[in-house]
Amino acid sequence: MKIAFLLTIHFCLLVFAHCYGGNGYDPLENVLSIQRSKRSAQDHIELTAENSYSPVYVGPQDGLKDVDKISSLPGQPNGTDFDQYSGYVTVDPHHGRALFYYLAESPINSSTNPLVLWLNGGPGCSSFGNGAMMELGPFRVNADNVTLSRNKYAWNNVANVLFLESPAGVGFSYSNTSSDYKTGDIQTAKDSYTFLINWLERFPEYKSRDFYITGESYAGHYIPQLAQLIVQNNKITNQTVINLKGIALGNAYVDDETENTGLFDYFWTHAIISDEIHEGIISNCNFTEAGTITDACNDYKIQAFAAKSNIYFYDIYAPLCSPSSNSTPSISAFDPCTENYISSYLNIASVQQSLHAKPVKWESCNEYINKHWTDLPFTVLPVIQDLMATGISVWIYSGDTDARVPVTTSRYSIDKLQTSVKTPWYPWMYEEKVGGYVVGYQNLTFVTIRGAGHFVPSYQPARALAFFSSFLEGKLP
Numbered sequence: 001m002k003i004a005f006l007l008t009i010h011f012c013l014l015v016f017a018h019c020y021g022g023n024g025y026d027p028l029e030n031v032l033s034i035q036r037s038k039r040s041a042q043d044h045i046e047l048t049a050e051n052s053y054s055p056v057y058v059g060p061q062d063g064l065k066d067v068d069k070i071s072s073l074p075g076q077p078n079g080t081d082f083d084q085y086s087g088y089v090t091v092d093p094h095h096g097r098a099l100f101y102y103l104a105e106s107p108i109n110s111s112t113n114p115l116v117l118w119l120n121g122g123p124g125c126s127s128f129g130n131g132a133m134m135e136l137g138p139f140r141v142n143a144d145n146v147t148l149s150r151n152k153y154a155w156n157n158v159a160n161v162l163f164l165e166s167p168a169g170v171g172f173s174y175s176n177t178s179s180d181y182k183t184g185d186i187q188t189a190k191d192s193y194t195f196l197i198n199w200l201e202r203f204p205e206y207k208s209r210d211f212y213i214t215g216e217s218y219a220g221h222y223i224p225q226l227a228q229l230i231v232q233n234n235k236i237t238n239q240t241v242i243n244l245k246g247i248a249l250g251n252a253y254v255d256d257e258t259e260n261t262g263l264f265d266y267f268w269t270h271a272i273i274s275d276e277i278h279e280g281i282i283s284n285c286n287f288t289e290a291g292t293i294t295d296a297c298n299d300y301k302i303q304a305f306a307a308k309s310n311i312y313f314y315d316i317y318a319p320l321c322s323p324s325s326n327s328t329p330s331i332s333a334f335d336p337c338t339e340n341y342i343s344s345y346l347n348i349a350s351v352q353q354s355l356h357a358k359p360v361k362w363e364s365c366n367e368y369i370n371k372h373w374t375d376l377p378f379t380v381l382p383v384i385q386d387l388m389a390t391g392i393s394v395w396i397y398s399g400d401t402d403a404r405v406p407v408t409t410s411r412y413s414i415d416k417l418q419t420s421v422k423t424p425w426y427p428w429m430y431e432e433k434v435g436g437y438v439v440g441y442q443n444l445t446f447v448t449i450r451g452a453g454h455f456v457p458s459y460q461p462a463r464a465l466a467f468f469s470s471f472l473e474g475k476l477p
Contacts, residue, residue, distance in 0.1 A: 027122040027370045028218055028253060028404065035376045036256070036293065055239060056194040059090050061202040067356070068202075074350050075147035076139060082107040082156060084138075086128075087356045088173075089202070091194040096176025099195045100165040100357060102128045103203075104138050104156040114210040114245070114472060116159040117196070119166065119226075121218025121253070123188075124369035126171035127163045129362065131215070133342045136161070136457040136464065143335065145344035153461035158469050160206070162199070166192050166222070169369050172357040181368055184375035189225040193233065200240050210245045212393075212472065217405060217454065220252025221376070224383040231390055246393030248471050251405040251454050255379040255413045260287040262409025264304060270316060272403070273307045289378045312336070313403035315453025334458050339364060381416055388419070388443035395445045395471050399452030399459065400436070407448055419444050428477040435463040438476050447477060 068087035072080070083105045088098040106113045118136065120127040133141055136155040139148040155161050165171035167188045169181040200207050213223050227247050234241045253259055268278035280300035286292065312318050321337035335341075345351055346362040388394050396414065398407040423440030428447070436448040447467055452460040456467075470477040 027365050031370050031373050056197050065202050073354050077150050089195050089198045091191045095180055097168045097180050100172035102132055102163045105160045106156050114159050115206045116212045117162050119215035119219040119222045122365050123218045123373055125365040127165050128171050129342050129364050132163045134338050134458055135455050141341040141345045145341050153465045155468055169366050182372040184373050185221055189229050192226050193229050197240050211243050212246050214248040216250035218253050220249050220254040221380055223247050224380045227387055228383050248395040250397050250456055251402050253405050255381050257287045258409050258412035262406050262412050266403050266406035266408045273304045277303050315401050316403050317401050397447040399449050399456040402454040404454045430463050430466045440476055
């Protein structure tokens with residue numbers, strides 16, 4: 001009876017809290033709960049060259065770049081000084097599966113700046129709506145839902161940034177075959193790779209450009225798996241070789257054991273849960289891959305989420321969006337109602353037309369995809385280790401006010417990588433203030449962004465751009 005009561009409290013809190021996607025649920029916890037309940041040895045899957053490679057579909061791309069160019073977005077401010085493109089790239093013509101992208105080129109040095117792919121997680125959440133419009137893109141949607149303002153800390157200041165809505169069914173991406181909406185890690189990596197090969201045919205000027213991948217949350221799975229596929233296929237393909245230089249994983253879900261231990265340790269050290277609940281979790285929960293989650297463990301986990309109450313645990317010190325009052329800026333001047341503005345804006349017919357998108361009801365996250373995720377390995381740390389050994393730049397960064405995938409989780413995950421320290425932990429500075437902390441490991445860099453939640457560029461845009469610039473330069477901030 002007690003568990004049922006607490007479950008009800010937890011559900012109500014999730015419904016009424018200010019949530020990722022604005023639709024009352026936590027997509028990462030949702031998919032993890034489902035996967036944990038059915039996990040078996042078969043779920044420990046790694047992409048390998050032997051079982052993953054075959055020549056990918058390449059469709060005709062002539063003339064499509066010109067078609068995809070955006071003349072202007074409704075409500076965009078005057079003086080916009082960069083080119084932007086959006087449209088679809090078909091990745092499976094037989095299923096009618098096509099992925100939507102948005103490219104924001106740099107206002108300066110676009111012909112020489114690197115190409116960066118941004119991926120949001122979920123799984124099932126939009127890289128365009130959440131990533132471009134809420135975080136690091138060139139525009140933010142104003143409170144009137146119809147006009148845009150310039151984000152002066154947009155990442156396209158230093159790179160050409162490509163936002164990909166993946167897998168099919170996320171955001172504006174789609175498939176004509178409904179079974180495609182039951183997908184998982186492996187197919188998402190393959191489709192993203194096929195997208196890149198075709199997109200580079202459409203934009204051949206980027207074929208030799210330095211290429212980076214970054215993103216956050218469940219993209220902690222997407223990015224290493226896609227990067228591994230690129231590295232493997234670069235060695236054996238007679239198609240386009242992608243000039244991958246580095247990856248950066250933000251507040252990233254990479255390992256299920258450290259996600260759990262880091263989450264509840266963060267709750268305790270930030271005065272969200274009591275000593276008794278924390279001790280109950282430590283004493284009753286075995287979060288290892290072979291561990292069994294007992295009823296006692298579940299009881300304490302439910303108590304922990306109930307104790308959290310209705311704080312927005314993607315940024316634990318931020319105010320909530322209140323529909324009954326004027327929006328209150330958070331400690332970092334980020335409007336907590338931004339997700340609502342984005343949803344309204346992206347569902348305007350003229351906006352979808354200007355983006356060359358199919359008319360749809362745009363949603364921040366696709367709950368069906370999330371609930372029907374088919375494969376999710378317990379850990380991708382072995383994949384990250386393989387990438388570290390290739391010599392590409394591997395960075396992990398963490399906003400330190402995020403409780404969803406907290407800084408403790410990232411540090412525990414790095415401990416599992418068993419890499420040695422080259423540059424000891426130190427504070428990095430931005431405008432004569434501590435921007436965060438950094439430690440340089442052998443073949444790995446870890447950076448925190450002070451005062452940032454899960455969506456780092458939303459809460460600390462200036463510090464996020466400073467960190468990102470350092471990542472591209474290959475220098476510790």
